[in-house]
Amino acid sequence: xxxxxxxxxxxxxxxxxxxxxxxxxxxxxxxxxxxxxxxxxxxxxxxxxxxxxxxxxxxxxxxxxxxxxxxxxxxxxxxxxxxxxxxxxxxxxxxxxxxxxxxxxxxxxxxxxxxxxxxxxxxxxxxxxxxxxxxxxxxxxxxxxxxxxxxxxxxxxxxxxxxxxxxxxxxxxxxxxxxxxxxxxxxxxxxxxxxxxxxxxxxxxxxxxxxxxxxxxxxxxxxxxxxxxxxxxxxxxxxxxxxxxxxxxxxxxxxxxxxxxxxxxxxxxxxxxxxxxxxxxxxxxxxxxxxxxxxxxxxxxxxxxxxxxxxxxxxxxxxxxxxxxxxxxxxxxxxxxxxxxxxxxxxxxxxxxxxxxxxxxxxxxxxxxxxxxxxxxxxxxxxxxxxxxxxxxxxxxxxxxxxxxxxxxxx
Numbered sequence: 001x002x003x004x005x006x007x008x009x010x011x012x013x014x015x016x017x018x019x020x021x022x023x024x025x026x027x028x029x030x031x032x033x034x035x036x037x038x039x040x041x042x043x044x045x046x047x048x049x050x051x052x053x054x055x056x057x058x059x060x061x062x063x064x065x066x067x068x069x070x071x072x073x074x075x076x077x078x079x080x081x082x083x084x085x086x087x088x089x090x091x092x093x094x095x096x097x098x099x100x101x102x103x104x105x106x107x108x109x110x111x112x113x114x115x116x117x118x119x120x121x122x123x124x125x126x127x128x129x130x131x132x133x134x135x136x137x138x139x140x141x142x143x144x145x146x147x148x149x150x151x152x153x154x155x156x157x158x159x160x161x162x163x164x165x166x167x168x169x170x171x172x173x174x175x176x177x178x179x180x181x182x183x184x185x186x187x188x189x190x191x192x193x194x195x196x197x198x199x200x201x202x203x204x205x206x207x208x209x210x211x212x213x214x215x216x217x218x219x220x221x222x223x224x225x226x227x228x229x230x231x232x233x234x235x236x237x238x239x240x241x242x243x244x245x246x247x248x249x250x251x252x253x254x255x256x257x258x259x260x261x262x263x264x265x266x267x268x269x270x271x272x273x274x275x276x277x278x279x280x281x282x283x284x285x286x287x288x289x290x291x292x293x294x295x296x297x298x299x300x301x302x303x304x305x306x307x308x309x310x311x312x313x314x315x316x317x318x319x320x321x322x323x324x325x326x327x328x329x330x331x332x333x334x335x336x337x338x339x340x341x342x343x344x345x346x347x348x349x350x351x352x353x354x355x356x357x358x359x360x361x362x363x364x365x366x367x368x369x370x371x372x373x374x375x376x377x378x379x380x381x382x383x384x385x386x387x388x389x390x391x392x393x394x395x396x397x398x399x400x401x402x403x404x405x406x407x408x409x410x411x
Contacts, residue, residue, distance in 0.1 A: 336373025
């Protein structure tokens, strides 16, 4: 009788994982690629071996100013705002700037990507604004793009052969080509836990991806959709894999399961993207992802950054701002580290920021969670400050070391 109960339990768990493998196609990047020869291909896309979800991050470097269509300006009250990044970066504003200005947003914010000469691209967002970006030594520009065309199957496109890409939601009746969505809870050695969509080794993202490792019986290649949990052992030089059936296996000998692992990524929509470094990773338990998923329609309706800024000399200012002199939209990302946990948080998830000292800031999220973040330009004294872009405070710059707190206003 006991053995029968175990069998039924295992079967139920297996069926749950099978349902997860048939997860709604709404979470996956989809659209039409138009080539330089004006041929069009439509289907699900994956950037190299990595980005495949709408919440995955596209990284580049800002090369030119934002452009905002007149109609968008009228609808959003943006007519009096100077969107010229070139103007913001003039010496009169930025003579203390220390680093290049990176750009990052989730794929779900992008309506079109147009490839340009010299490893540059024009990104047009759902609200009609656009920006020109260039290669910033990331692998998101200049890479190859994998597509599963709805008629032709798998195609691999070189970046230089693509004219532009139009992104849109996949039709509900089109099956995605991937395995189950990787979703679960990651526990760190500091006993913190994070739940969300999982990226193993900052690479493997779906149940069809493979966990590589060695055992005494030779090399093993295990599909993630067969794995219930992974636990780090032996000071990070190996892992114990527990299968859905309850069977366990120790693996070592590859960067998937030793200290060559680049970290475990988690996407939680209330926070953003979280990266747990291997040094503090303890275990991950996989579970069924929410069937609703994160769809393309969940992105968009971008708002400019509007804030109340309180200074140490007891002044309060209101208006539309450029944070760190270059972040203008609420879909852009705040970077900060909580020791060995790295976070990228969309500004739309942030309630307020209080600089605490030269290296750290307290970031309060809309869900009430407080995070003490440091080490990155956005949350330290390396921040180049805030400029107001409209109203009575037009062109007013506030230095970071004079900011008591920034309270973001939602439209």
